[in-house]
Amino acid sequence: MYAFEIERPTTLDAAKAAIADGGQALSGGQTLIPTLKARLAMPEKLVSLHSIAELKGVSTDGEGRICIKGATVHRTVGDEAGAYPALASVAARIGDPAVRNRGTIGGSLANNDPSACYPAAALGSGATICTDRREIAADDYFKGMFTTALAEGEIVTEVKFPVPEVAAYEKFIQPASRFPLVAVFVAKFADGVRVAITGASETGVFRWAEAEKALSDNFTPEALEGLKMDPDHMIADLHGDKAYRAHLCAVMTKRAVKNAK
């Protein structure tokens, strides 16, 4: 690997200063370190968020939302977010056990891989992404493949998830990478249903409006009969063409509705 420095601040303020000074935030590193090895990114200084206690933990706020600090690893969310079972289940199935012990929610959302799991959970839940400078609604946060509303150097400090009546995350994994080929997060709230799909689209995670409307009227798999995803914006690669991914969108949405709890 090329040469760079690492700083390990223990407070958010110190991390902000180091990042403002030209550093790149390093959270769990499960994506960033392979990226550095491939020299797809070449920052001169990394600022590890791993030693910042105020960026870790799972709690419930006054509105009943599950609040996860940005540098909380997937394993902790899987173990401690049981008040929102579908969210805990998302975290407990990301990658593999070693990745879940290092990878973080803030890192996943900041990277916004088009096949990542957390973007589907955040968008499907209508979560709020809190940073060191503002709060961003999930609907305004995801801006396309590997692109978010975050400004240069902005740090995800916390993510707040409203807890739906029922929800589920169903993923069809690509067996080599363990990333979703297509995965669907469905959440039923008192005022309507949200459906977020990852892995499928060239524009990254997105909401399936037609399915949301059908499910808001009738939350059963049958309500989705006849609904077809437009294959036009689907990803096509050696693992599956556009029509295949479009088909999987409908299949996985049905499964999520069936298994929602």
Place this chain on the structure above:
Amino acid sequence: MKVTMKVNGRAVSGEVEGRTLLVDFLRNDLRLTGTHVGCDTSQCGACTVHVDGKQVKSCTMFAAEADGAEVATIEGVAAPDGTLSSIQQAFQDHHGLQCGFCTPGMVMAAASLLKDNPKPTEAEVRHHLDGNICRCTGYHNIVKAIMAASGQEMPAMAAE
């Protein structure tokens, strides 16, 4: 920069660069070469070690990030007199390895599983090994060994 950590219970320190991976510190500086580098892209799990009791891929963590941590590697698994741990013995008894390259990572992953879940089901064992790749065994005897190490008999399998 200087890093200090405990590796297999022994306090160690060394000079590392920012880019030094934990696995390179273990192998090159400490000469603990039991931890293997297979893919170097965080997929194969041959480099699995425990950091503060949690299994991680040491090719996807910097040595600097392990400063102050307790690290456990395959070298610390057997007793000082060479007696194999129950997991290692089970791998030997059930032929859970062929070339052996993935075995250090498999054993460390298995130890992590059995610490949290002493009596896993076969499905839980297989799920836990998602991030550990073996190109020889077809996994069957690895799963069998881990089930045996947990004191459970392997149920008859469709493959048999």
